[in-house]
Amino acid sequence: MHIRVINPTITREWEADTCQAYRAVADPETEISVVSLNWGTASIECHRDHALVIPEILNKAMAAEREGVQAVIVDCMGDPGVAAARELLRIPVVGPAEASMHLAAMLGHRFSVLTVLEARIPMMEDQVASYGLEEKLASVRAFDIPVLELERDPHATLQRVIQVSEQAVRQDGAQVIVPGCTGLAGYAGRIQAGLAERGCEVPVLDPPSVAVKTAEALVLLGLAHSKRTYPSPEAKPYRWPGVKLYGE
Amino acid sequence: MHIRVINPTITREWEADTCQAYRAVADPETEISVVSLNWGTASIECHRDHALVIPEILNKAMAAEREGVQAVIVDCMGDPGVAAARELLRIPVVGPAEASMHLAAMLGHRFSVLTVLEARIPMMEDQVASYGLEEKLASVRAFDIPVLELERDPHATLQRVIQVSEQAVRQDGAQVIVPGCTGLAGYAGRIQAGLAERGCEVPVLDPPSVAVKTAEALVLLGLAHSKRTYPSPEAKPYRWPGVKLYGE
Amino acid sequence: MHIRVINPTITREWEADTCQAYRAVADPETEISVVSLNWGTASIECHRDHALVIPEILNKAMAAEREGVQAVIVDCMGDPGVAAARELLRIPVVGPAEASMHLAAMLGHRFSVLTVLEARIPMMEDQVASYGLEEKLASVRAFDIPVLELERDPHATLQRVIQVSEQAVRQDGAQVIVPGCTGLAGYAGRIQAGLAERGCEVPVLDPPSVAVKTAEALVLLGLAHSKRTYPSPEAKPYRWPGVKLYGE
Amino acid sequence: MHIRVINPTITREWEADTCQAYRAVADPETEISVVSLNWGTASIECHRDHALVIPEILNKAMAAEREGVQAVIVDCMGDPGVAAARELLRIPVVGPAEASMHLAAMLGHRFSVLTVLEARIPMMEDQVASYGLEEKLASVRAFDIPVLELERDPHATLQRVIQVSEQAVRQDGAQVIVPGCTGLAGYAGRIQAGLAERGCEVPVLDPPSVAVKTAEALVLLGLAHSKRTYPSPEAKPYRWPGVKLYGE
Amino acid sequence: MHIRVINPTITREWEADTCQAYRAVADPETEISVVSLNWGTASIECHRDHALVIPEILNKAMAAEREGVQAVIVDCMGDPGVAAARELLRIPVVGPAEASMHLAAMLGHRFSVLTVLEARIPMMEDQVASYGLEEKLASVRAFDIPVLELERDPHATLQRVIQVSEQAVRQDGAQVIVPGCTGLAGYAGRIQAGLAERGCEVPVLDPPSVAVKTAEALVLLGLAHSKRTYPSPEAKPYRWPGVKLYGE
Amino acid sequence: MHIRVINPTITREWEADTCQAYRAVADPETEISVVSLNWGTASIECHRDHALVIPEILNKAMAAEREGVQAVIVDCMGDPGVAAARELLRIPVVGPAEASMHLAAMLGHRFSVLTVLEARIPMMEDQVASYGLEEKLASVRAFDIPVLELERDPHATLQRVIQVSEQAVRQDGAQVIVPGCTGLAGYAGRIQAGLAERGCEVPVLDPPSVAVKTAEALVLLGLAHSKRTYPSPEAKPYRWPGVKLYGE
Structure with a gap:
């Protein structure tokens, strides 16, 4: 099983510690990979910070699913982007x-x-x-x-x-x-x-420990969030600065 | 009094109708101006859409305050970005x-x-x-x-x-x-x-009518959201694609 | 627009201050008139006081509607008689x-x-x-x-x-x-x-300021309380000391 | 024990049936007396009716306490005047x-x-x-x-x-x-x-049966409503049409 | 009327005081009898104690109904066994x-x-x-x-x-x-x-006083708990140490 | 890791299926053992059934802890005895x-x-x-x-x-x-x-699958229920038919 942990900030220095924290309690056969954001803020403490990190969290979450990981964890106690990512993904998205x-x-x-x-x-x-x-x-x-x-x-x-x-x-x-x-x-x-x-x-x-065990359990039990609660959005016109969004 | 209505989508065609809807019930002395987003989605129907429109809503809201308008309305029943904008602004931000x-x-x-x-x-x-x-x-x-x-x-x-x-x-x-x-x-x-x-x-x-009367009342009464609920965020490092955020 | 403020006590000395408080924030074109009660108590601090002021509040509220005012405000934070007045009136009745x-x-x-x-x-x-x-x-x-x-x-x-x-x-x-x-x-x-x-x-x-802006907004938007919540009562036999009630 | 049932309407024809209903389940040693209102409405179906019956319910309730009854019941499922009467009385006031x-x-x-x-x-x-x-x-x-x-x-x-x-x-x-x-x-x-x-x-x-057994139990147990919830009101100036209120 | 008070412990010494407490406020014509448990704990202070006293409370409650008493009270503020006893009995079971x-x-x-x-x-x-x-x-x-x-x-x-x-x-x-x-x-x-x-x-x-007046009132009014909430259980196979349960 | 599943009934025939259900999703290194009750009912559908199975569930739960298992699951959707067992045990007790x-x-x-x-x-x-x-x-x-x-x-x-x-x-x-x-x-x-x-x-x-993954996660994370919520009961006098309780 491969679980992708998204460090939902641009503070790449946290990646090693984050990875270690999640690996410490993961099943030996669970692979943990951590990615940070290209765009966003250095930390997350308010609604404004949520606004600035969520678009790129969605990018990273969609990339994770495309790469074939089995579950995504967003490593922040505000659970930023978890609801939106559940709309876009079918694999479990876990908020700590x-x-x-x-x-x-x-x-x-x-x-x-x-x-x-x-x-x-x-x-x-x-x-x-x-x-x-x-x-x-x-x-x-x-x-x-x-x-x-x-x-x-x-x-x-x-x-x-x-x-x-x-x-x-x-x-x-x-x-x-x-x-x-x-x-x-x-x-x-x-x-x-x-x-x-x-x-x-x-x-x-x-x-983080609880999140990784929850993610492992969901994958093992073949469960994910309800698509009635988080229905997959239709494609619709959008415009975004400089980059293409969502893997197009 | 000048109230800025943010059409929180990139669908500029809605601007005229939106402006008319808000002007219809505004006080004759209230100026209503409408802006649409440069970046975002064509409409708002899910968490994903919220994620993609809020950063630019914040830009438009901050611009409005800098330009000296007295209140901001975000023209969508999901009230996207209202909480985050209240952190960044001292003038009233009204969600319909x-x-x-x-x-x-x-x-x-x-x-x-x-x-x-x-x-x-x-x-x-x-x-x-x-x-x-x-x-x-x-x-x-x-x-x-x-x-x-x-x-x-x-x-x-x-x-x-x-x-x-x-x-x-x-x-x-x-x-x-x-x-x-x-x-x-x-x-x-x-x-x-x-x-x-x-x-x-x-x-x-x-x-929209209720929103405009609420905004007018707040301005007239000298009231705005509580900064204890929506504290002004500290500046912090961020990275954003292609554009500078927040008027810098 | 004409808004009637009911001072729900017999303390007529409060009328001038009350009128001033409401006028201070009212629209220049809004007329504010204040009436006090003929029957009732000098102030309102308990259930007993509510009981003694509400009948006459209803009289004053009905008179206001008959006289053609557009909204009624009951100037007390207990909102005495507001629910009953809404049954009897079709114009907005606002409790501060x-x-x-x-x-x-x-x-x-x-x-x-x-x-x-x-x-x-x-x-x-x-x-x-x-x-x-x-x-x-x-x-x-x-x-x-x-x-x-x-x-x-x-x-x-x-x-x-x-x-x-x-x-x-x-x-x-x-x-x-x-x-x-x-x-x-x-x-x-x-x-x-x-x-x-x-x-x-x-x-x-x-x-009081919030009440007057709310009343103005309701009138301007053509809104009032739901008659499903506050249905107009049928006429029914009653007996009342000394006076006729309700404008008969 | 003497319990006073207040028929909170002017419909005196109900008194006999009311009395019978309460007596049917009362303890043989409990005396039940019923009084109707001098002022009020013929029945109680809305907030307006509450407003018109409560002042006289309070009169009747105070009279009952002065006469030495042990408890008062207000015979209506709207429990009109129960809260206000509890402020004025120390004996139990029961709402069916x-x-x-x-x-x-x-x-x-x-x-x-x-x-x-x-x-x-x-x-x-x-x-x-x-x-x-x-x-x-x-x-x-x-x-x-x-x-x-x-x-x-x-x-x-x-x-x-x-x-x-x-x-x-x-x-x-x-x-x-x-x-x-x-x-x-x-x-x-x-x-x-x-x-x-x-x-x-x-x-x-x-x-009504539940009310009478509740009233009897409260009297027997020496209990009544909390005066912290229903504090006795101070005397204060009032004006009332034609009659003196409250036994003065 | 005969009310059975179950002392839901094995501490038989409490019986006399318990009986006196209940008799003190009971109607003179109400008979109060107290039984203690054969099996159980000396007092009740936790979930474990509940577990150990409830089976025998049910035995005593069923015995009470068979003996023709009109109501059962379980003398403990945890109301142990009250819900289960209501399934088994048609007479009122009162928790203090x-x-x-x-x-x-x-x-x-x-x-x-x-x-x-x-x-x-x-x-x-x-x-x-x-x-x-x-x-x-x-x-x-x-x-x-x-x-x-x-x-x-x-x-x-x-x-x-x-x-x-x-x-x-x-x-x-x-x-x-x-x-x-x-x-x-x-x-x-x-x-x-x-x-x-x-x-x-x-x-x-x-x-205890409230419980006895409640029990008396229920009996007098011909009321008991709803069998829709507490449906009578079907007989089903069981095994129990040393004793037969439930009067068989 | 060894998890004890208590089949909280005397229906021993269910043991094999129960064991299989839990093993199916357990970690390969998790040992699952199932025990049924000596005393209790054949199935659990009401408060009465809860009363009759909980004492023996507690026996089995305490035995499990003494034997050194790491967690206990009570295999019933009524979660019978879970709260009481948590008082008696320090290892996790999981209700499905x-x-x-x-x-x-x-x-x-x-x-x-x-x-x-x-x-x-x-x-x-x-x-x-x-x-x-x-x-x-x-x-x-x-x-x-x-x-x-x-x-x-x-x-x-x-x-x-x-x-x-x-x-x-x-x-x-x-x-x-x-x-x-x-x-x-x-x-x-x-x-x-x-x-x-x-x-x-x-x-x-x-x-059952969720229960076993929850139990495994708790054990792995070194967590169990709060002893502030489920404090260990003091020993106290008790009497019980035929058998000694709680391993004495």
């Missing part, structure tokens, strides 16, 4: 946020999502609601570190994320934690351990 | 769907939305939910005519829309009707009259 | 609470309502729910000044309202503020400015 | 709709309410929602006989109500039936029997 | 939690439930939701005393429960209090008095 | 209903569940709600074949299930189908093909 929030909903009464910036809370609350999971949401809490600074001081990032997670558990009633940024890939185990030390024994999910 | 659904919610117990194709029903239901108006929704019904064919036989379109509206009233309990495609601009009065003839006395909204 | 809460829902993720007394919180929460806007409500907060004392010390009132608004923003996640008493008419701009000084940049609505 | 809908919610998965006229469906749906019972509601169905004609042909009324109940069971999934008009007092047993004959074994409640 | 939460919903805007241990909060929240009463719930709060230690120091228990109730009122907006453990039977009056002393005038329910 | 409904929610706008008997619809609707997935539910439809007769005429069963699925798609707006009985294990592909022939292209899940 959607997959990990549904798993979180299975593991406990309510979950909290940790997001990078306070300014993203409304957007993330809307996203949870769009998956039909409002009733399972304890809270969205921000740890207030921008995406591009997450790796500047990993220890400080970890401590801050653990602290905010503990607030989610103790004050909001969170019983499962979902880190809301794929820039935190690989931190889940340490967050869970840190919380346990503070007396908060709750599962902490690693969304 | 959001504005007319909230007005519909004030006028009656439940409203129904008429959408072009059955395939768009899930997307429209999600859109209504995203405005927090699920409880006020009687149904989304499709009249099954693609956007680009609405004007082929206006009489048949009207009859079909009246018929589906009557089903919404009698079978789903709709008490207000919201035509879910700005391609039906100007039909509202005739739909309402047709329904009245069939014994269904319900208001039928004309979303 | 309903109109401003729907506008607030369009401007941001969640809004908070400021109400006079803690004792009114359950009633206001029920009112928001009755408009189908629960999901958009951040909180109802009381600033604990009775209606009849709002104007005793306007500066103290303003400071108290700003303080409570800031709590709504910072603790409850409010992103838009709706003052929940028309006694605060005209304060909105100063509340918004006061919040901005404290680092809370959120829109603050002036419900 | 609220009491029977909560009991219905305990007896089965979902209940349907039968209302007199299609025009009342929105109002009844709002009422169910205001009790927090939306999730337990299968449907509101109208049997389309005005209140004042219910007794013209009792057999036809019964047959029609059974037929509509069966539709509620088979088409809407109702598992309990709540007749939504106290004019159907005493029919419940026959509706239930009629449904059973048609293969629909569901409980059918008699709201 | 369901009955008292619906009554609480009638008495005020929102209610809080006091539960024994923080660990039970998710379970109790789910239970409230299963009754369709989420919207009426202010909070579930734990007073952190295990069931079997409630009676060790009744004064300390009372003080702790009052303190937590006050938090529910002041911080969560509770307007009615429901003690969430039948081990607190008889405390309601003192909790209510304690709260009143602290300025929180709210009703506090005694769930 | 919960796992497949969450996956269905990811694959399309709304899903329908097919259940055996109309009498089970309320129970299944409650179950979906308990997972927080009400908003994603299109409908629960019954195909009216008892569990024990599913295999009598597999072709007729298949045709009936396809027919009911088509109704769910066309009439209820289902966009994903979840067979609500593990007795339909292995049918999913044929139902999906049958629906496709009738023009309904929707994914049809095989709940």
Whole structure:
């Protein structure tokens, strides 16, 4: 099985880490390949960023299907372009946020999502609601570190994320934690351990890991998104700057 | 007051009709100007189309603010790009769907939305939910005519829309009707009259009209969207094909 | 256009200020006339007060329609008598609470309502729910000044309202503020400015202003409430003390 | 124990039947007294009717408390004046709709309410929602006989109500039936029997019976409504035609 | 009338107190008999305990119906076995939690439930939701005393429960209090008095009392649960250790 | 990895088929073992059946953990005993209903569940709600074949299930189908093909397959249910007929 992970930014430096994060939990026989965008933004933190990365995500997703991969994952907790890509593709398109929030909903009464910036809370609350999971949401809490600074001081990032997670558990009633940024890939185990030390024994999910297992399961079970929900669009006239879109 | 209406497609032929539709109900002192997209699709019927029109909608919206207009309306019932444009702009950005659904919610117990194709029903239901108006929704019904064919036989379109509206009233309990495609601009009065003839006395909204009155009211009252919900994004590195984005 | 504002109390002293508040934002060609009640209470703060003012509100509303005005506004954030008046009238009947809460829902993720007394919180929460806007409500907060004392010390009132608004923003996640008493008419701009000084940049609505623009828009668009939701009641036997009701 | 039933109309002819309906299930030691209104309408079918009966319901309710009765029931499925009366009284005020809908919610998965006229469906749906019972509601169905004609042909009324109940069971999934008009007092047993004959074994409640047992239970348990929800209003200036209100 | 109260534990020592609690408010002509379980656990605090007591609760419930009692109450705020017993019985089966939460919903805007241990909060929240009463719930709060230690120091228990109730009122907006453990039977009056002393005038329910009045009312009105919701199961092969089940 | 599948009935004949169904999609290195109950019922169709199988499911689940298996699946779409077993175990306990409904929610706008008997619809609707997935539910439809007769005429069963699925798609707006009985294990592909022939292209899940992939993923990712939601119960006195419980 070959799964294509789309790094939905132009920050090509993330590719190696991303690939490693996904490979770490993939089945030994699963091939993971990562591509970044030619056009788009350096990171994704708002509606504007979504707008600028989605067209090229669609290009990369369609290319993946043409190349014969079995599933596509968009490596961002905003799940940008996932709905549009499902219209264009028949192979599974997995969003780490959607997959990990549904798993979180299975593991406990309510979950909290940790997001990078306070300014993203409304957007993330809307996203949870769009998956039909409002009733399972304890809270969205921000740890207030921008995406591009997450790796500047990993220890400080970890401590801050653990602290905010503990607030989610103790004050909001969170019983499962979902880190809301794929820039935190690989931190889940340490967050869970840190919380346990503070007396908060709750599962902490690693969304990229959940995404890859979900993608593998869908491929293995011969399942994909419903074409009634994501009907294949008709070809229609369009104009696009400089490049041809969609493999024509 | 100057309101910029963005025709969020590359179908420049619609501009004259669009302009007329908005001017018809605007205050005599309100200037209405319409622009179409340089890049994008010919019409908007799915997530893919949204993806391809939003970047250029943002360009046009930012240009509008730079030119000193007081408000922007995106002339499509999918409200494409409205959230992202609100991040980038301080002047009001009005979506005809959001504005007319909230007005519909004030006028009656439940409203129904008429959408072009059955395939768009899930997307429209999600859109209504995203405005927090699920409880006020009687149904989304499709009249099954693609956007680009609405004007082929206006009489048949009207009859079909009246018929589906009557089903919404009698079978789903709709008490207000919201035509879910700005391609039906100007039909509202005739739909309402047709329904009245069939014994269904319900208001039928004309979303472009509602949008222009909402935009005028916001400007006059000195109001715009909350920057806590739509915070202005930081500048960040990006790459885009052929053109410079955002007026640089 | 002629809009009749009903001051739904017997406190005739409010008429001049009320008239000014509505005229301030009305179209120059809109005539605003204000009437107070012959029978009723001095202010409106509970279910009992609603009971005592609504019969006469209906009288005044029916008289307004007979006199040929184009729309009626009931100047109270409890929207007393609005539903009943809609049964009796064909011209639009606008409640400032309903109109401003729907506008607030369009401007941001969640809004908070400021109400006079803690004792009114359950009633206001029920009112928001009755408009189908629960999901958009951040909180109802009381600033604990009775209606009849709002104007005793306007500066103290303003400071108290700003303080409570800031709590709504910072603790409850409010992103838009709706003052929940028309006694605060005209304060909105100063509340918004006061919040901005404290680092809370959120829109603050002036419900009378929103009501008048909504009424003007409905008249201009030829719209009114659905008679399916508010069917005209049959004449039926009644008995009423001392006066004839309803213009007979 | 003495329970005062307020017939919230001026139709004094209903008093004897009303009294009998309540006495039939009351404890032998419970005294039931019925009063009708001096001022108000002949029946209650819309918001306008509510407006015209509530002031006098409050008078009668306050008089009842002054006279030393232990509980008040307002004999109408619109529960008119119940909230306002709870502000004014410390003894329990029971609405047959609220009491029977909560009991219905305990007896089965979902209940349907039968209302007199299609025009009342929105109002009844709002009422169910205001009790927090939306999730337990299968449907509101109208049997389309005005209140004042219910007794013209009792057999036809019964047959029609059974037929509509069966539709509620088979088409809407109702598992309990709540007749939504106290004019159907005493029919419940026959509706239930009629449904059973048609293969629909569901409980059918008699709201006046439920109201009287609820009132008796509250009195016996020393309970009444929360004064935090229904705080006692301050005295305040008022003016009222011809009569003094509230026992002054 | 004869009502059978099932003490759903093997702790026979509770029988006398239980019997007294139910008799205290029962009609003088109502006979109350209490039985404990032969098989099961000493108290009920989790899903595992439910699993171990329900089979024998069903045995006792079926025996009660065979013996000709008119109603069954399961004396635990988890309402264990109530749904299953309703399948097997035609006489009313009353759960104190369901009955008292619906009554609480009638008495005020929102209610809080006091539960024994923080660990039970998710379970109790789910239970409230299963009754369709989420919207009426202010909070579930734990007073952190295990069931079997409630009676060790009744004064300390009372003080702790009052303190937590006050938090529910002041911080969560509770307007009615429901003690969430039948081990607190008889405390309601003192909790209510304690709260009143602290300025929180709210009703506090005694769930066993509510259960017995509900059972009496159902019997008197000839009502029971809907067999459409709780259909009688077909006989089917089973195997059970050592004993015959269900009276065979 | 070793996964224990509990056939939660005494019908040992199902073991071979069950084992095959789970092995078919399990990883080649995953060992699947199936155990049936010593005590319980022959099939599971109601609350009573749940009551009689759960105690022994807990025995089998605890035995599985003691034996060192890595995860437990309870092979029934009622997910009986899953919550209680999670209290007792630290290894993942997977319910096929919960796992497949969450996956269905990811694959399309709304899903329908097919259940055996109309009498089970309320129970299944409650179950979906308990997972927080009400908003994603299109409908629960019954195909009216008892569990024990599913295999009598597999072709007729298949045709009936396809027919009911088509109704769910066309009439209820289902966009994903979840067979609500593990007795339909292995049918999913044929139902999906049958629906496709009738023009309904929707994914049809095989709940046992989804359960096994979910269990494998949890084990691989080192995740299990939150012990804050499912806290380990204290040991406490109990009495049980004939056997010792829980491995003592």
